[in-house]
Amino acid sequence: MGNASISSRLMDVTGDVFSTRSEIDGDRVIVRLKGCLDMETAPELQRFLGMLTRLAQAGPLREVEFNTFDLYLMSSSSISLLATWIKGLKGAKPVCRIKFKVNPNLSWQRRTLDTVRRVAESIVSVE
Amino acid sequence: MDLGFRNRARWLPPTRNLVVDVCSEYLESAATTEQIMTAVQELLENLVKYSVGSRATFSFELLVVEGQPTARIATRNAALPAQLDGAVQVLSSVVAAADPVGLFEEMVAQSGERNGSGLGLARLRAEAGLLLAYGVEGNQLAILATRPVEARSDGGAHG
Numbered sequence: 001m002g003n004a005s006i007s008s009r010l011m012d013v014t015g016d017v018f019s020t021r022s023e024i025d026g027d028r029v030i031v032r033l034k035g036c037l038d039m040e041t042a043p044e045l046q047r048f049l050g051m052l053t054r055l056a057q058a059g060p061l062r063e064v065e066f067n068t069f070d071l072y073l074m075s076s077s078s079i080s081l082l083a084t085w086i087k088g089l090k091g092a093k094p095v096c097r098i099k100f101k102v103n104p105n106l107s108w109q110r111r112t113l114d115t116v117r118r119v120a121e122s123i124v125s126v127e
Numbered sequence: 128m129d130l131g132f133r134n135r136a137r138w139l140p141p142t143r144n145l146v147v148d149v150c151s152e153y154l155e156s157a158a159t160t161e162q163i164m165t166a167v168q169e170l171l172e173n174l175v176k177y178s179v180g181s182r183a184t185f186s187f188e189l190l191v192v193e194g195q196p197t198a199r200i201a202t203r204n205a206a207l208p209a210q211l212d213g214a215v216q217v218l219s220s221v222v223a224a225a226d227p228v229g230l231f232e233e234m235v236a237q238s239g240e241r242n243g244s245g246l247g248l249a250r251l252r253a254e255a256g257l258l259l260a261y262g263v264e265g266n267q268l269a270i271l272a273t274r275p276v277e278a279r280s281d282g283g284a285h286g
Contacts, residue, residue, distance in 0.1 A: 038136070038139065039172045039176065073164065073165070075168050075169060075247065076169055076244075079235060080235070080238040081238075083235045083236065087238070087239065107158045108161045108162070112254065118232055119238075
């Protein structure tokens with residue numbers, strides 16, 4: 001399945017407080033997360049992750065890279081959503097790998113996402 | 128601040144930003160400010176989600192305790208009995224945990240298995256390095272979270 005197939009089923013979040021920007025590269029999606037993931041924006045993350053799940057289940061998605069360089073805050077509601085989403089992908093065939101590219105100047109990111117990584121160490125990495 | 132936080136999530140960003148501004152002004156480490164910001168966000172979200180009645184209290188202080196610059200965050204709110212019991216159960220586990228990071232990891236791994244998981248409370252110790260104390264009086268829950276901080280060399284915390 002080609003890029004058009006993925007892009008037609010992936011709608012970015014465009015809020016003022018939290019937004020996503022996705023780029024498709026073959027069977028890989030790069031998602032830039034920007035802003036604040038708090039209790040109000042967590043439902044938007046949930047909706048977006050749901051779209052990624054449907055893509056992964058349909059087969060064309062082998063890797064999702066989340067770039068969190070411009071993500072200022074992630075509260076526990078979003079940590080829980082991410083962890084739940086990753087648990088759902090853990091046994092998926094074909095394997096869909098998850099990569100987080102963190103901002104070294106925001107030290108909470110590595111700490112928090114490393115905890116999320118432990119939910120499924122075989123498919124999640126933090127760089 | 129002594130406000131009706133319940134269902135008023137719009138009050139969180141300005142409150143959080145005020146605390147971040149104060150910390151940025153007086154604390155040496157940006158990482159410590161981040162940790163305090165995380166803790167403030169978690170505690171405020173709990174007030175919005177779980178407090179009942181027209182008033183809940185949130186306070187933040189930078190002060191010197193026995194010569195040690197310290198950040199102190201306190202909340203007080205009324206809650207429904209089931210939510211109060213749930214919060215006390217989580218708080219007692221978090222306060223007693225010999226390995227708060229391990230407890231937090233365990234709770235993250237259990238995500239999605241129950242509502243009101245208490246993840247935010249566990250995060251206060253595991254990721255923000257806060258010492259926690261709590262008390263219950265009737266339907267009121269009070270939480271006190273403290274940690275040592277390093278004051279900026281050109282300023283310092285003011286009590």
